[in-house]
Amino acid sequence: MSVLTRDEAQTRAQLLDVHHYTVDLDLTTGDETFESTSLVRFTARTAGDTFVELKPVTLHSATLDGKPLDPASLDGNRLPLTLTEGEHELRVRTTMRYSRTGEGMHRFTDPTDGESYVYTQLFMEDVQRVFAAFDQPDLKAVFELTVTAPEGWTVLANSLTERQDDGRWKAAPTPLLSTYFVCVAAGPWHSVRTEHAGLPFGIHCRRSLAAHLDADAEEILAVTRACYDRYHEKFDEPYPFDSYDQAFVPEFNAGAMENPGLVTFRDEFVFRSAVTDTERMTRAMVIAHEMAHMWFGDLVTLRWWDDIWLNESFAEYMGYQTVNEACSDLFADTWIDFGVTRKAWGYEADQRPSTHPVAPDPDAVPDTASALLNFDGISYAKGASALRQLVAWLGESDFLAGINIHFKRHKFGNATLADFIDNLAAATDRDVHGWAEQWLRTTGVDVLTPRLTGEGARWQLTVDRDGGRxxxxxxGVYDRDPSGALVLRERRALDVPQDGPAELTGPRPALVVLNDGDLTYAKLRFDKASEESVLRGLSRLPDPLTRAVVWNALRDMVRDGALAPGEYLEAARAHLTEERELALVQGVLGFARTQIADRYVAAEERPAALATLREIARALLRRTEDGDSPGLRLTAVRTLIDSATTPDQIASWLDEGTVHGGPELDPELRWRILARLAVLGATDEAAIAAELERDPSATGQEGAARCRAALPEAGAKAAAWSAMFDTDDLSNYLFTATARGFWQPEQAELVREYVTRFYPDAVALADRRGAAMAEAAGSYAFPAHAVDAAALALGESHLAGDTMIPALRRKLVDQLDDLRRALRVREA
Structure with missing residues (x-):
């Protein structure tokens, strides 16, 4: 299949003006395929040759202005068109295939009740899997959809839908949309509907999750209403669509997708087990993120994929900021979680060989395959961090003024980075163009280090910068009081580079924290005295956002070999047991468990690292016995399970159905325990089958797949490997679950032969099943536990010699760089 190049898109955009799509889908023709008919009305500005994209099972017919086209002329995914100047009408009738990979029209049958659901995910170039289209973002058109669905199904779309007398569902005509925003979600949905600000609002999930959606419906709708109202305070342009539906759909690859009027979310956000407040806040942030896209992305859309950051960075920044403003009665400061978890994603991506500018040069994104690689921590977290720094530098009022100019000038159209910067510049006297060159067109992470000079009561603070932004x-300048607490003396606003040292008053501070408040994007270091104060007194810092900045700095120091992993664990032992900010506890324990214990310490040191994590978790359990911190307690229980090296305690919890003192074991905790018991060789197939009978849901199926793959038996490993790589039977979620169970540090000898098998098998899988499964294989089926020089050399040889699709190559480049880093950390 050919990918669309930027040059081809520009040529086609100059030739065509696309007006209107009429799309008819028939979802009643079986479980494997559906029927699709599209009628496209468009104008050719001059005579010329072009093509329309489609990926059918069968192309039944195609006519241009009533004249038949030869179906045999379909070349891969391109049907050639020879056009005269003027108006044209293209009609294409096809049979299309449902996917099991989350791309195109995904079909899912719920094992709980046998009900089936379908939904579209048409991002980048997957509209072709559903109907014929001129598939590029700057050929916007009006869409009218009609869907024939089985009896008892409800059909959702970008606009209001209504069931017709003939049984078909018809959606109202949309405003001008890019092809990748078209969305249909059909099935026997459970729906909660309401109205807000004169618009219909709805939330939807599959029937087996109805009780769980109902339990959280008021919170979800409260967040939705609050964000909607806050955006209308920020933005001059009103919400541009006729309704606002949010569908929680199964086996969704991303967190969510900003389809206008019908946002699709992964249905793990319908919580069926206990979760922490931080996880609820994440759901709220995703709701706010996707709603921001209704303006930035949907109303005003990128012209080509080099500007994807304009969509994602803006929505990421607005999501966190708007939840912070509009939902402060429900959630703590969202920027704490951003700082300790999300931002780390950006730092990691920006230090790999695959790094790229937030706003890459258009020539660096020559086609859709390369564009797909830029959906990473740079386009999301680094870009959001850059915008947060821009707001701090520009002022929020000027920032929003520029945004509103942008919306007004380009609504229902397309815009570029240059347009965005010009519109910001129109609202301020500051040099926004210069700022953009330094922040958006460069790669890498600056490092900021404080340097104190002076004596007595006169000290100067100089910030040394390794980098160019x-x-x-x-x-933050801190003193230590007699009790040992670190007390803020002052926060000094600084511009880096400085005109000269900042004069401090008073004795030498015990601690200087640069970027206190976390308003910029840079790695931080400490002077020697400050580092000692941090390691001794981190938990005595008064502001949780400051503690987040410090924990992130320590994380970066470990990754850079400037702080031993054991020292990080000792800091966690000393300070995490006193921490009350849930996002910090989750973030620190997550890094310590998955990176330090599994990769950064040598194999012989791993038991001690896991013992430290268990010690921290037990201390948190003791601290939460009064029941007033259920999120901390749940986090501690999860850590104890994941860090267990003997089965007795967690096996007793499973047998009794509860942790002593709570919580009761819900399905998520039961599968978590069983997965760890499988790793330890303390369960078997009979116990897994019994648990699956107890929980036959889709999540239960995934839990069973993970447990079976984790069993320390040669036969179990062979079966799991064959399921992943020898057949195409596994859906995207079942593949991921199996892969997550397969590799375990405790089983390194058992799976050694599969390390060499991974590369050729992953290449073959990616060639057969495409980008989404390549991403899954590179992310979850990679042998990350194998931290040794031989594993690195093996990977490098395959990277140099194997031909592989870009999505897999990018993941392997990143994985091997992480492996190099793990080796450097061990050596340091």
Whole structure:
């Protein structure tokens, strides 16, 4: 299949003006395929040759202005068209295939009740899997959809839908949309509907999750209403669509997708087991993120994929900021979680060989395959961090003024980075163009280090910068009081580079924290005295956002070999047991468990690292016995399960159905325990089958697949490997679950032969099943536990010699760089 190049898209956009799509889908023709008919009305500005994209099972017919086209002329995914100047009408009738990979029209049958659901995910170039289209973002058109669905199904779409007398569902005509935003979600949905600000609002999930959606419906709708109202306070342009539906759909690859009027979310956000407040806040942030896209992305859309950051960075920044403003009665400061978890994603991506500017040069994104690689921590977290720094430098009022100019000038159209910067510049006297060059067109992470000079009561603070970006930061200056607490003396606003040292009053501070408040994007270091104060007194810092900044700095120091992993664990032992900010506890324990214990310490040191994590978790359990911190307690229980090296305690919890003192074991905890018991060789197929009978849901199926793959038996490993790589039977979620169970540090000898098998098998899988499964294989089926020089050499040889699709190559480049880093950390 050919990918669309930027040059081809520009040529086609100059030739065509696309007006209207009429799309008819028939979902009643079986479980494998559906029927699709599209009628496209468009104008050719001059005579010329072009093509329309489609990926059918069968192309039944195609006519251009009533004249038949030869179906045999379909070349891969392109049907050639020879056009005269003027108006044209293209009609294409096809049979299309449902997917099991989350791309195109995904079909899922719920094992709980046998009900089936379908939904579209048409991002980048997957509209072709559903209907024929001129598939590029700057050929916007009006869409009218009609869907024939089985009896008892409800059909959702971008606009209001209504069931016709003939049984078909018809959606109202949309405003101008890019092809990748078209969305249909059909099935026997459980729906909760309401109205807000004169618009129909709805939330939807599969029937087996109805009780769980109902339990959270008021929270979800409260967040939705609050964000909607807040955006209308920020933005001059009103919400541009006729309704706002949010569908929680099964086996969704991303967190969510901003389809206008019908946002699709992974249905893990319908919580069926206990979750922490931080996880609820994440759901709220995703709701706010996707709603921001209704303006930035949907109303105003990128012209080509080099500007995807304009969509994602803006929505990421607005999501966190708007939840912070509009939902403060429900959630703590969202920027704490951003700082300790999300931002780390950006730092990691920006230090790999695959790094790229937030706003890459258009020539660096020559086609859709390369564009797909830029959906990473840079386009999301780094870009959001850059916008947060821009707001700190520009001021929020000027920032929003520029945004509103952007919306007004380009609504229902397309825009570029240059348009965005010009519109911001129209609202301020500051040099936004210069800022953009330094922040958006460069790669890498600056490092900021404080340097104190002076004596007595006169000290000067100089910020040494390794890098080239300007930064506006607050420097937190702290003293230690007689009790040992670190007390803020002052926060000094600094521009880096400085005109000269900042004069401090008073004795030498015990601690200087650069970027206190976390308003810029940079790695931080400490002077020697400050590092000692941090390691001794981190939990005595008064502001949780400051503690997040410090924990992130320590994380970066470990990754850079400037702090031993054992020292990080000792800091966690000393300070995490006193921490009350849930996002910090989850973030620190997550890094310690998955990176330090599994990769950064040598195999012989791993038992001690896991013992430290269990010690921290037990201390948190003791601290939460009064029941007033259920999220901390749940986090501690999860850590105890995942860090267990003997089965007795967690097996007793499973037998009794509860942790002593709570919580009761819900399905998520039961599968978590069983997975760890499988790793330890303390369960078997009979117990897994019994648990699956107890929980036959889709999540239960995934839990069973993970447990079976984790069993320390040669036959179990062979079966799991064959399921992943020898057949195409596994859906995207079942593949991921199996892969997550397969590799375990405790079973390194048992799976050694599969390390060499991974590369050729992953290449073959990616060639057969495409980008989404390549991403899954590279992310979850990679042998990350194998931290040794031989594993690195093996991977490098395959990377140099094997031909593989870009999505897999990018994942392997990143994985091997992480492996190099793990080796450097061990050596340091």
């Amino acid at each position: 300007p930064h506006r930061v607050d420097a």
